[in-house]
Amino acid sequence: MGTVINVLTVLAGCSIGILMRKKIPDPLKNLMLQGVGLVTILLGIQMGLKTENILIPLAGLVIGGIIGYILMIERKLNEFAGYISRKFSSNNQSDSFIQGFITSSLIFCVGPMTILGSINDGMYGDYHLLAVKSMLDGFTAIALTATFGLGVFFSIGTIIIVQGGITVFALYLGRFLTDQVISETTAVGGIMIIGIGLLILKICRMEISNFLPALIITPLIVLLAGLWV
Template structure:
């Protein structure tokens, strides 16, 4: 009985980042619904720019912890090639457009709000990276920042589209929770150095997300770079064996 309670407590702790994310979406929706169209565009832009800078700092702080720059470099190069060949970013964008178009044509504002917000919160590198980081070493920094971003966008979305945004918290819980638990279940098979290199590769991608959030002319295909996180595993093991 004690062991079972301990396992439940550990599972809840592992999912803390996702739980906070879900709560911020719901609270943001309630606030946005109350405000309706009163949310100032200038305030929104300034807040989003500030959060993007925070995302970039988190990314760099993770990337510089690499113990082998060659692993990080090769992971990004090889991962980028794999991502381009698989066209990950194009497929994710295409899926999002198809789903949104389908539901927008057939349903009212509630479904449109639900689908739009769900895609925004789930189809992104930050959701994947944050969940993996949370599962591997219970580091919630990425998901906490994502929670702030999602809460802010929930205010904006719900002020124009309504309460349907709040229900996007359900797929967020299922999607991010599944990734977190999957990462947690395999972390014992990974060495500390491998986890470090995975986190470093992920941090570099997080930095790219921050750049994209600034809406500059430069757009980094972070989705196509996602394989770099997993490429870091064999590279770290191989190079560690050679040293």
């Protein structure tokens, strides 16, 4: 239920953003995007501080980054977004489409509300946290779509796959998700969110998508460490 609400609010936000896009001057679009970037960094810092042992997210990011680099996740996502762009937008909008798809997909799907909200929805049928996330994502979608265009629309597919997948996982395997697993995974997601914020603000260029395996590696590290102890 929570994922359905999220999809509807992002769809509404994207629709508003598209309607407003041509009416908003570029300086105002940049200002809106900078606001999203700053809040994204703040959210990432709050998430990163959830860690109880900094070595765990460090190991998760390093190992996950190596796996992501070998699998060329960033490159494949860019190619996929480029393929969609060629189908639905003009050539001169391709870069904007790709950036919109990647940025919005990461913002909407790598965060504490995504992880905790989906777990609560799957394990307990409680979708209230996802409902709050949905409202925030809706407003963010307005700013991102007004800046990047149609690419943000296609992040809805990412929400369905990632958020829906976590919900189904929690429904059947939630008993394995200890408090430490959730907190350390949230911290890794937070560090990635900081990177997304830096990308939005154009402070640096990094291949954030290559770190995505860290969201799987980190829980495994926590579980293995628990068995070792």
